[in-house]
Amino acid sequence: xxxxxxxxxxxxxxxxxxxxxxxxxxxxxxxxxxxxxxxxxxxxxxxxxxxxxxxxxxxxxxxxxxxxxxxxxxxxxxxxxxxxxxxxxxxxxxxxxxxxxxxxxxxxxxxxxxxxxxxxxxxxxxxxxxxxxxxxxxxxxxxxxxxxxxxxxxxxxxxxxxxxxxxxxxxxxxxxxxxxxxxxxxxxxxxxxxxxxxxxxxxxxxxxxxxxxxxxxxxxxxxxx
Amino acid sequence: xxxxxxxxxxxxxxxxxxxxxxxxxxxxxxxxxxxxxxxxxxxxxxxxxxxxxxxxxxxxxxxxxxxxxxxxxxxxxxxxxxxxxxxxxxxxxxxxxxxxxxxxxxxxxxxxxxxxxxxxxxxxxxxxxxxxxxxxxxxxxxxxxxxxxxxxxxxxxxxxxxxxxxxxxxxxxxxxxxxxxxxxxxxxxxxxxxxxxxxxxxxxxxxxxxxxxxxxxxxxxxxxxxxxxxxxxxxxxxxxxxxxxxxxxxxxxxxxxxxxxxxxxxxxxxxxxxxxxxxxxxxxxxxxxxxxxxxxxxxxxxxxxxxxxxxxxxxxxxxxxxxxxxxxxxxxxxxxxxxxxxxxxxxxxxxxxxxxxxxxxxxxxxxxxxxxxxxxxxxxxxxxxxxxxxxxxxxxxxxxxxxxxxxxxxxx
Numbered sequence: 001x002x003x004x005x006x007x008x009x010x011x012x013x014x015x016x017x018x019x020x021x022x023x024x025x026x027x028x029x030x031x032x033x034x035x036x037x038x039x040x041x042x043x044x045x046x047x048x049x050x051x052x053x054x055x056x057x058x059x060x061x062x063x064x065x066x067x068x069x070x071x072x073x074x075x076x077x078x079x080x081x082x083x084x085x086x087x088x089x090x091x092x093x094x095x096x097x098x099x100x101x102x103x104x105x106x107x108x109x110x111x112x113x114x115x116x117x118x119x120x121x122x123x124x125x126x127x128x129x130x131x132x133x134x135x136x137x138x139x140x141x142x143x144x145x146x147x148x149x150x151x152x153x154x155x156x157x158x159x160x161x162x163x164x165x166x167x168x169x170x171x172x173x174x175x176x177x178x179x180x181x182x183x184x185x186x187x188x189x190x191x192x193x194x195x196x197x198x199x200x201x202x203x204x205x206x207x208x209x210x211x212x213x214x215x216x217x218x219x220x221x222x223x224x225x
Numbered sequence: 226x227x228x229x230x231x232x233x234x235x236x237x238x239x240x241x242x243x244x245x246x247x248x249x250x251x252x253x254x255x256x257x258x259x260x261x262x263x264x265x266x267x268x269x270x271x272x273x274x275x276x277x278x279x280x281x282x283x284x285x286x287x288x289x290x291x292x293x294x295x296x297x298x299x300x301x302x303x304x305x306x307x308x309x310x311x312x313x314x315x316x317x318x319x320x321x322x323x324x325x326x327x328x329x330x331x332x333x334x335x336x337x338x339x340x341x342x343x344x345x346x347x348x349x350x351x352x353x354x355x356x357x358x359x360x361x362x363x364x365x366x367x368x369x370x371x372x373x374x375x376x377x378x379x380x381x382x383x384x385x386x387x388x389x390x391x392x393x394x395x396x397x398x399x400x401x402x403x404x405x406x407x408x409x410x411x412x413x414x415x416x417x418x419x420x421x422x423x424x425x426x427x428x429x430x431x432x433x434x435x436x437x438x439x440x441x442x443x444x445x446x447x448x449x450x451x452x453x454x455x456x457x458x459x460x461x462x463x464x465x466x467x468x469x470x471x472x473x474x475x476x477x478x479x480x481x482x483x484x485x486x487x488x489x490x491x492x493x494x495x496x497x498x499x500x501x502x503x504x505x506x507x508x509x510x511x512x513x514x515x516x517x518x519x520x521x522x523x524x525x526x527x528x529x530x531x532x533x534x535x536x537x538x539x540x541x542x543x544x545x546x547x548x549x550x551x552x553x554x555x556x557x558x559x560x561x562x563x564x565x566x567x568x569x570x571x572x573x574x575x576x577x578x579x580x581x582x583x584x585x586x587x588x589x590x591x592x593x594x595x596x597x598x599x600x601x602x603x604x605x606x607x608x609x610x611x612x613x614x615x616x617x618x619x620x621x622x623x624x625x626x627x628x629x630x631x632x633x634x635x636x637x
Contacts, residue, residue, distance in 0.1 A: 002251050002254065002255070002420045002421060006247060006250050006251060006254070007247060009246075009250060010243055010246040010247040010250055011243065013246050014239060014242050014243045014246055017242060017581070018238075018239065018242075021574065021577055021578060021581065022574075024574075024577060025574040025577070028570055028572070028574075031570055032570050035570065089568070089571045090570065090571065092573070093570070093571050093572060093573040094573070149551075150550070150551055150554055153551045153554065153555070154554050154555055157555040157558055205554075207553075207554040207555070208554060208555045208556060208558070209556070
């Protein structure tokens with residue numbers, strides 16, 4: 001027969017393992033938050049760089065600074081996209097277990113940064129004749145917009161295929177940010193999902209074929225051939 | 226956040242981890258004593274043993290069983306074989322009757338099928354032995370079996386002794402996995418459970434009982450489809466212990482396909498649930514000893530585990546349907562949304578619980594295989610197959626819960 005102490009020992013080991021998993025979770029959460037904060041700081045650094053370049057274009061002429069601006073904007077575009085994906089992924093990993101207000105706060109910051117970047121890009125487009133097709137995607141949570149996830153899926157697919165040819169922005173209309181509300185009013189967003197391509201609004205779900213046709217009406221992208 | 230999912234994951238994790246740790250601690254502590262068994266003493270007076278075989282349509286296998294019994298190394302005058310033909314419709318009767326001599330091998334012929342428990346009771350009624358072994362007609366035993374297990378009964382507290390159950394023919398991958406399952410579940414696990422006096426089944430292929438205990442508890446329950454499980458509850462209830470001997474074994478036939486496995490497990494699991502209900506009065510009672518806590522713990526783990534499995538199954542199927550509909554929007558361009566970046570920070574705590582559960586399962590199989598003799602090679606395919614079988618069993622349990630809840634008849 002075995003000593004009954006075995007049950008107590010096993011309970012202690014189980015408890016230690018349970019606490020270890022929780023501790024690991026706290027550690028992973030802090031690491032996730034650190035990475036998101038670092039990414040946000042990178043985005044802010046790049047905005048400052050763009051502001052400097054913008055100022056330089058006034059002093060040294062737009063021809064010189066446009067080249068640098070274009071590469072900085074392209075980099076920022078990628079950083080924004082990666083950050084957006086990371087926030088969503090980490091939020092899912094964290095909130096599968098516990099609701100964390102950190103991610104909501106970061107999502108707001110991120111969306112604000114997107115509006116900022118979009119405004120800059122719009123301004124630069126006129127100065128430097130950027131030829132990227134600008135796409136805005138307005139969405140809401142699943143309960144209010146059952147097709148928003150599907151539209152996001154299609155846009156991700158297109159972005160993977162012709163990323164360098166487009167500038168894609170996604171705005172979470174549930175965040176109640178005044179800047180997003182203003183954009184929504186400006187582009188007459190009445191239902192969700194809604195896509196704005198080169199300042200023209202198209203609401204409803206578009207599959208890849210339909211969206212490709214729409215994009216090709218504006219510009220001859222590599223997707224059109 | 227899905228509260229039900231989070232709570233279920235934690236309950237199942239705590240129950241299964243605790244079970245695995247108790248098991249591993251007991252195993253490691255007794256690793257060198259697993260195969261110990263009391264030996265016959267010099268000039269020990271051997272007791273008479275009766276071996277009962279209930280046979281239904283076993284014309285192809287019963288001869289091997291009887292032959293193995295004839296070769297047993299035990300004084301011929303001290304053991305008898307009682308074969309009960311349970312209304313077989315094949316040539317079982319013709320095969321068995323050839324061996325009957327009326328003294329050492331007795332043949333009882335039932336014109337109608339009565340069921341295994343009733344046949345065993347018929348045999349017990351005429352058995353002359355102090356100990357009664359019940360054996361399946363598709364099983365064979367080694368020569369030393371009686372000499373190895375009879376000495377256990379020197380301990381007056383022992384009411385029954387079980388032996389390791391091995392697979393007789395391993396012809397395909399399914400049987401290889403079942404072989405692993407038997408070596409662990411019906412051999413090593415029972416041996417470790419015996420250390421806690423918690424053996425919950427006296428396997429049908431071969432188990433031996435003290436006849437006075439059988440008489441005291443009124444033999445096998447003829448209304449129970451898992452009589453070998455049900456009797457274990459009543460042996461505990463009557464205050465006797467069940468021992469396990471890993472030093473000898475019985476070889477038995479196992480299902481060779483999924484249909485056969487489903488039929489077998491449906492009976493086992495439905496019978497287990499009915500027995501649990503039948504003996505609910507024993508649960509969580511101090512007088513039932515550890516057994517009274519072990520059983521509800523076990524079934525709580527099975528029930529919560531099944532709940533968690535069903536939830537994940539539902540989520541997996543709904544995700545599959547969701548992704549099929551999403552990919553239909555991108556002309557099924559499956560590579561566009563795939564990312565090859567390995568980001569460990571993207572792993573949620575629920576996944577960590579799941580991964581640690583799988584590690585626990587691998588640990589229990591590995592330590593188990595290290596502890597037993599003649600264990601199969603530790604191949605990845607075997608681990609994977611065992612894991613798949615474990616998933617399959619969830620469906621069997623579900624089907625059994627359904628059968629019991631809706632009072633459907635379960636046949637042999």
